[in-house]
Amino acid sequence: MPTFTFSAQVAIANPIIFVFKRTYKTSRSNMSTETENKATVLIVDDMLESITILSSCLADEYHLLTANNGHTAIELAARHLPDLILLDVVMSNLDGYGVCEQLKAQPCTTEIPIIFVTALLNAADEERGFALGAVDYVSKPISCTTLRARVRAHILQKKMKDKLLAFSQELEQKELEADKSKRLLNAVLDAIPIRVFWKDPDARYIGCNRHFANDNGMNSSEEIIGRTDFDLMPERAFALQAFAHTVITTGQSLLNQEGAITTHDGKLTHISLNHVPLLETDGSVIGIVGAYEDITQRKHTFDALQDAKIKLETKLTEIVSLQEKLLEAAVRDPLTGLYNRRYLTETLDIMLAQATRNKVPLSAVMIDIDHFKDVNDSYGHPTGDEALKCLAQFLSAQARTSDIVCRLGGEEFLILMMGASGDNAQMKIDQYRDDFSKILIHYQNNEFKLTFSAGIAVYPQHTENSKKLLEYADLALYAAKHNGRNQVSVFTKKVR
Numbered sequence: 001m002p003t004f005t006f007s008a009q010v011a012i013a014n015p016i017i018f019v020f021k022r023t024y025k026t027s028r029s030n031m032s033t034e035t036e037n038k039a040t041v042l043i044v045d046d047m048l049e050s051i052t053i054l055s056s057c058l059a060d061e062y063h064l065l066t067a068n069n070g071h072t073a074i075e076l077a078a079r080h081l082p083d084l085i086l087l088d089v090v091m092s093n094l095d096g097y098g099v100c101e102q103l104k105a106q107p108c109t110t111e112i113p114i115i116f117v118t119a120l121l122n123a124a125d126e127e128r129g130f131a132l133g134a135v136d137y138v139s140k141p142i143s144c145t146t147l148r149a150r151v152r153a154h155i156l157q158k159k160m161k162d163k164l165l166a167f168s169q170e171l172e173q174k175e176l177e178a179d180k181s182k183r184l185l186n187a188v189l190d191a192i193p194i195r196v197f198w199k200d201p202d203a204r205y206i207g208c209n210r211h212f213a214n215d216n217g218m219n220s221s222e223e224i225i226g227r228t229d230f231d232l233m234p235e236r237a238f239a240l241q242a243f244a245h246t247v248i249t250t251g252q253s254l255l256n257q258e259g260a261i262t263t264h265d266g267k268l269t270h271i272s273l274n275h276v277p278l279l280e281t282d283g284s285v286i287g288i289v290g291a292y293e294d295i296t297q298r299k300h301t302f303d304a305l306q307d308a309k310i311k312l313e314t315k316l317t318e319i320v321s322l323q324e325k326l327l328e329a330a331v332r333d334p335l336t337g338l339y340n341r342r343y344l345t346e347t348l349d350i351m352l353a354q355a356t357r358n359k360v361p362l363s364a365v366m367i368d369i370d371h372f373k374d375v376n377d378s379y380g381h382p383t384g385d386e387a388l389k390c391l392a393q394f395l396s397a398q399a400r401t402s403d404i405v406c407r408l409g410g411e412e413f414l415i416l417m418m419g420a421s422g423d424n425a426q427m428k429i430d431q432y433r434d435d436f437s438k439i440l441i442h443y444q445n446n447e448f449k450l451t452f453s454a455g456i457a458v459y460p461q462h463t464e465n466s467k468k469l470l471e472y473a474d475l476a477l478y479a480a481k482h483n484g485r486n487q488v489s490v491f492t493k494k495v496r
Contacts, residue, residue, distance in 0.1 A: 038063045039155045040080060044073040044099065045088040045117065050140070054086055054117070057144035058151060070094030074102055077109045083155050086138070089118040089125070097132060104133040111161075113154045117142070143442045149389050156337050171322045178315045185311055194293040196308065197224070198278065201287060203244040204228055235262065240273075244288055247275045251285050270294070276309055281320050333407040335385060336392035344406045344414060348466045351404070351416055352459055362459040363425035365415040366473040367395070370451045370485040372411040379446045386443040387450055394436055414473070422458040422490045429454045430488045437486065451486040453477060462491050 040063040045051045051066050067073040070091055089096040096116055103109045116129045119140035135154055138147055189196050189209035197208035205224045213221045216232045229237040243254050257273040271292040278287040291305045331343040355362040376384040395405050404416040417425050437451045455476025462472050472491040480489035
């Protein structure tokens, strides 16, 4: 373990600048700094000793800025825009509540998460801090484990929020561009002399250009929406419905269907009618685009229709792509930072295919904290959340790079161990269980230890089906809990 020595320079009304010296038993050649990707934390406290303690807990993982008074803190926050602020409540001149209020009033700093650090915490103080916009409290004396866990969790939450906001803004911009293109397309369709319309899968009209509306005695395309061919052209309705049904069921275009229609003013017009399916990105039919014109203008009509189809499909593809990106951003559990159930669903079959290809086993380990309800009932849900984060950090630290650690929900976790047989997985998880049972969990004034039970199912030994693999692991977990908890059970036919 590294040892720390601290030296500090203090200037009145200026930030305190720390120089950290680290002594390692290993050679300097083994040390590397990856500062560019580190998040920035601003520590605000008018006590040098408190800043020293907080800094020693966070120096290895974050860029640190420090300030020994509220006014300097506000200036540093506006200048550097840190990812998180640790703010002492009791300070001279301007206290932590006043600093928080001013930071939340400034647009550039209002989204920075603030964690209050205090030794005098009561319900009224806590309510006041949250009302001003703080995201959490850390009590003095400081627990480095708790501090790091909370700082890490809130910085991760902020990064995820920033990503979602960026995706949302990008989607909004794309929607504006799509709306602009739609208006441009409508202007083009209204300008050309052909009649264009589009229908939903039930062959009801959902749009058209101005010429089509005028041919049917209407002033605008909005009056067409929701109508059918029986409303507009009853004499040809059955034939047009047959065309639409064919296009929708086959996904094939019907081009150059010649015929005659009578417009609303009684004029008989010979036309060449085209129906083209409007396709989703997966190839399913989501509607029809149609057009008709005089036979002499066949080529012009077809070219314009194809151009309109390509533009519509392109915009739909862009919107679907952005929606997929937003969904992709939600594969992490916000409390623990582990992969969530959705990621497991998307990944499990891929890992099974990889195990099959490499001819190695894949062990699924279902883990459940013993008597977790007692923790929530005795200490409250925030303490329970701290316990979940503690187990998540422990499992992540123990896992190999090829392992996948997920939180399925509540106090239930899952580890996918590539290449691990049932015996190997049981030996490793049993060691995890024993090590975790010795960890003392600290949260505020509470200290306690926890144990967990685990169930293991192995591919392909027990099943080659991904759903069954999880089911069998869950059955093995149930057997471990039924047999007294705080143990690891491997699936057998007897536990079905």
